[in-house]
Amino acid sequence: MKIAVVAQDSQYPNNIQRFLTEADKPYPFIAMIGGVHQVVAVAEQEQPDLLMLEGQHFNPMELQILHGVTSRFPDLGVVMLCPAQSPERLIEVMRAGVREVLQTPLTRNVVIEAVERFQQRITLARMPVNQCKVLAFIPCKGGSGATFLATNIAYALAALENKRVALFDFNLQFGDASLFVHDSPPTTSIADVARQIQRLDGSFLASSMLQVLPNFGVLAAPEEPEKAAEIKPEHINPLFEVATRHYDFVVLDVGRGLDAISIQALDRADLVFPVMQQTLPSIRDAKRMSNAFSALNYPDDKLRFVVNRYKKNADITLADMENTLNLKIFKVIPNDHTVVTASVNQGIPAIKLDRRSPVAKSLQEIAHELSRGAGQGGMLRKFFTF
Ligand SMILES: Nc1ncnc2c1ncn2[C@@H]1O[C@H](COP(=O)(O)OP(=O)(O)OP(=O)(O)O)[C@@H](O)[C@H]1O
Ligand SMILES: [Mg+2]
Incomplete structure (x- = not known):
């Protein structure tokens, strides 16, 4: 410049x-x-x-x-x-x-x-404009790692794949997504956007987000939980209309409790990533979530189940999980206590903190696949053609 x-x-x-x-x-x-x-x-x-x-x-x-x-x-x-x-x-x-x-x-x-x-x-x-893809991450059980994956994959899409990325924190009451990728708290939130929804355009949206990179912003959840009530289902469509016109990827960090707002956001998603771990309670909740998605008429290929904190030698294997759930696991993310804890505590994305760590490598791989799938003629184009 x-x-x-x-x-x-x-x-x-x-x-x-x-x-x-x-x-x-x-x-x-x-x-x-x-x-x-x-x-x-x-x-x-x-x-x-x-x-x-x-x-x-x-x-x-x-x-x-x-x-x-x-x-x-x-x-x-x-x-x-x-x-x-x-x-x-x-x-x-x-x-x-x-x-x-x-x-x-x-x-x-x-x-x-x-x-x-x-x-x-x-x-x-x-930056060239691609057709926007909306990706939603949702924990099957609290603490599964949905926020970690949503924020870090969003960061990787922007930093390594050169995409324009907006992340929306839909954990409206106790959202913490911005803190996973930035060390200072946000000054504006989705509640400020909802309050002035009639003047929402690309620049207003960009200026309401915490800018992590020039091509990556986070629209934070309100700091005070009571402000969540200001966000109404009728705000969701205008928000997506504007966001999908200005970004290549809109990534959603969605809370576990399904309500009118989160369902509307999930409806808008091209792909939903339910995040689970290798424990029985997690598998049980993954099954319930998969049933809920069937009830919402989401086709199977909209869902990409991810196993986070994966350990090869755990009692419950991937095959066990796939058999119980009767669906395929899309990806596994290794357990990496040292890197992830340091990343989360410092607000520095894992790929920036330690790009060669196994967890960073798997995040990069997913971001790369998603970005290729979203591009014209990519090998995984099928991924997005439904
Ligand atoms: N791959 C991983 N390896 C090691 N620790 C991890 C990994 N992923 C997440 N964690 C740890 O798990 C914690 C919970 O993750 P996170 O907040 O992303 O979960 P969540 O599914 O969003 O939970 P919530 O229900 O609270 O929204 C993180 O603070 C992090 O320390
Ligand atoms: Mg979370």
Whole structure:
């Protein structure tokens, strides 16, 4: 990403460049002393991706010039740097094509967050669009590892397969998915989206998610369990309509208790991954879940049973499980206490923490298969053709 700063006072470009260097973002950088009239030349000659323009009161002629530039270069992100403005003035500059206004004096956080937002928009805009696939992970028994698998496979699809991925935490009361892949708590949640569902679009959804990678965001569950009641079944369809238009994969971490909301989410899934372990109670619950899915008329090939914390020498074998359940096990994920516990405790995805560990390798393998299956003409295309 190339950044240009046009300002009357050299302290603006100097400070911004220093903030970027300190944040380890050595983007190509152009500084120009001047105002709106210089913007035309900078846009034409330097073709920046992001242009930061300092200015307070643009006259109608200047607004017209700005409008001309933003119309000719629609991919250019123009950010205005100015002291607090009246709403009327802000509307004027937004109409001229300014995408964001950063209030001066600038702080490091404000500048870096704005740059990251634009970086994310550019990354998303440049990635090819595939038909979106919705993958749902659900534990057959509490603590089976559904959240670990949903978050880590979502991360692998984004980090290794270069897909645009959104993860929705549908454990609405006690969801913890974001903490599996990020070390700081989310500031917005699915409840904020539900509250303003009528203004939901791609950018609103992206800005409501905790951004783990430029192409991977997590829409967290509400921090306070009582806020779960704000999410209603009628919010689910609009959420999926927008998400499936903007992402290659929407991954769902669904709680075990089936209710109107989770069933609606599972209905939207192309593939459902019930997660189980090699214990009798887990197999019993897997059987009950499989019956529930039959009652919901889900075809067998929508279901991909996964055995997590797999141990080769356990008393219950895979064949035992397949016979009892009368269905095939899709994949096994090895038991790896050291890596998984460290990953979960630190909020660092397992493939980032220890890419060569057996658990990371099996996560990569699943992500790779899913991504090939979703692509045009992939060997596992059959996977998704139902
Ligand atoms: N493959 C694995 N190897 C070792 N430990 C694992 C593995 N997978 C998950 N765990 C451990 O199991 C714990 C529970 O996992 P997780 O929270 O993903 O389960 P869940 O099915 O989402 O449970 P819940 O019902 O609470 O939503 C994790 O904190 C992790 O420590
Ligand atoms: Mg969970």
